[in-house]
Amino acid sequence: MPKEGINTETFGWLTNCPPGDQNFKGHLKEANEATVRAAITDVKSRPAGGNKTLLKLLESRLEAIISDSETATKDVLIRANQNLALATGELLEEQHALEAQQAEQADREKRIADAYEVAGRIQALSFVEKVTTVGSLMQLKQIKESKTYKDLPNIGTWDKFCDYLGFSRQKVDEDLANLATFGEAFLQTVGSFSLGYRELKKLRQLTNDGAVQLDEGTITIEGETIPIDADHAPEVEAAVSALLEKHKTIAARVEKLEKNLDAVVKEENKSWRNEKKLYEKELDRLKAFDPGEHDETWCEEQMQVIHEDCKTFSASIAKFIVDPRLEGDRAAQAQVLRYMNQAEAELFDLRKQFESAYTSGE
Numbered sequence: 001m002p003k004e005g006i007n008t009e010t011f012g013w014l015t016n017c018p019p020g021d022q023n024f025k026g027h028l029k030e031a032n033e034a035t036v037r038a039a040i041t042d043v044k045s046r047p048a049g050g051n052k053t054l055l056k057l058l059e060s061r062l063e064a065i066i067s068d069s070e071t072a073t074k075d076v077l078i079r080a081n082q083n084l085a086l087a088t089g090e091l092l093e094e095q096h097a098l099e100a101q102q103a104e105q106a107d108r109e110k111r112i113a114d115a116y117e118v119a120g121r122i123q124a125l126s127f128v129e130k131v132t133t134v135g136s137l138m139q140l141k142q143i144k145e146s147k148t149y150k151d152l153p154n155i156g157t158w159d160k161f162c163d164y165l166g167f168s169r170q171k172v173d174e175d176l177a178n179l180a181t182f183g184e185a186f187l188q189t190v191g192s193f194s195l196g197y198r199e200l201k202k203l204r205q206l207t208n209d210g211a212v213q214l215d216e217g218t219i220t221i222e223g224e225t226i227p228i229d230a231d232h233a234p235e236v237e238a239a240v241s242a243l244l245e246k247h248k249t250i251a252a253r254v255e256k257l258e259k260n261l262d263a264v265v266k267e268e269n270k271s272w273r274n275e276k277k278l279y280e281k282e283l284d285r286l287k288a289f290d291p292g293e294h295d296e297t298w299c300e301e302q303m304q305v306i307h308e309d310c311k312t313f314s315a316s317i318a319k320f321i322v323d324p325r326l327e328g329d330r331a332a333q334a335q336v337l338r339y340m341n342q343a344e345a346e347l348f349d350l351r352k353q354f355e356s357a358y359t360s361g362e
Contacts (some may be wrong), residue, residue, distance in 0.1 A: 004032040014039040019054045028061050033069065036062045111148040114139070119165055134187045137179045140172065174201070181207055182214060185228050193237050199244055206247065257322060264318040272311065313343065 013027040014035070031039075040058045043051060143149060149161035162169040179187060181204045206212045213220040218227055221239045226232050317340060326332055 005034055006038045007032065007035045010035050011038055011042075014058065015042045019051070019057050028057065031061065031065075033062065033065045036065060108148075108151060111143075111146060112151050115143050115148045115152060115161075119161075134179070134184055137175055137187070138184065141176055141179060144176065178204060185217065186214065186219065189228050189230065189233050189236055190240070193240070202244060202247065203240065206243065211247075212243070253324075257324070260322045261319060264322055265315060268311075268314050268318055272314070 010027045010031045013023055014031060017024040017027075028036075036058055040055065040062065043055045043058065143161075144158060149158055150156055152161065152164075155161050155164055159169045162172045165172070178200050182190075182200075203212065207214060211222070215225075217229075218225050219236060219239075220226075221243050224239060226235050226239060228236065317336065320326065320336060326336070
């Protein structure tokens with residue numbers, strides 16, 4: 001900060017005016033450092049050191065001016081330091097943001113390079129055998145979860161990336177589903193088994209249904225727990241194969257029963273259609289005895305109930321007949337036969353009552 005020069009007018013008032021004068025006090029209060037120093041020098045040069053009171057007042061004013069100047073300087077320095085700290089903080093933030101951006105860009109470029117490396121390895125393998133290794137699946141899982149494929153030029157989507165690998169999206173997603181269900185260790189152990197995608201899909205379904213439990217390092221199949229490692233691979237293969245064969249047999253039997261049931265129901269429906277035609281024919285014959293203005297709405301609901309009950313009874317008996325558990329169970333067979341005989345007898349009685357009441361006079 002540049003220093004002010006000596007104010008001659010103020011200097012005259014300070015050196016030639018009595019200390020008690022109001023003009024002296026006013027100019028002393030407004031005097032700058034250079035003017036007060038010059039006045040002190042002038043007073044001291046006078047005989048006997050000049051007016052002691054005047055000198056004391058001038059020296060006190062000089063001390064106050066110096067103190068105020070130091071305080072102002074400190075304030076300026078504090079503000080300057082604060083501004084410097086703020087600017088430094090902003091620079092550091094910008095530097096950190098730039099470093100983070102550079103790190104993110106480097107990571108992105110590395111993931112893109114890794115994705116191309118994985119794709120190249122899988123493409124090379126696919127010329128020999130259309131499979132993906134467990135290690136490749138782990139990397140594909142990371143690529144899919146991080147969505148790195150979106151940054152690859154001319155690809156941008158998961159479908160196109162799978163196509164770039166030489167596989168369909170369905171196959172890759174199927175492999176990743178197996179990895180998510182079974183884990184890396186299990187897939188490595190069963191890699192030498194003759195398990196195709198269909199078997200793995202069925203095994204995955206059984207795992208989700210609880211028939212197979214996978215724990216850390218073990219697999220439990222129908223109560224038998226086997227470690228998942230190379231030493232126990234034959235045991236794992238045997239247990240898995242037995243489970244799949246068992247469920248294959250059960251599925252075939254269920255399919256056969258469903259076909260048999262469908263055939264029975266189809267035959268029953270055919271029988272009911274024939275009976276319906278007979279009923280309609282009989283109804284047409286009986287219309288001659290029905291007055292033309294007779295209201296038939298009163299019995300429609302009951303007729304529908306009778307029709308549904310007949311179908312339900314027939315379907316229930318048919319379903320029971322094709323149940324394989326009925327084979328060899330003489331007691332159950334006799335009971336079913338008794339119900340059918342009872343139904344036939346009751347229907348015979350009802351038919352006799354109906355014919356006696358409505359067709360005897362024909």
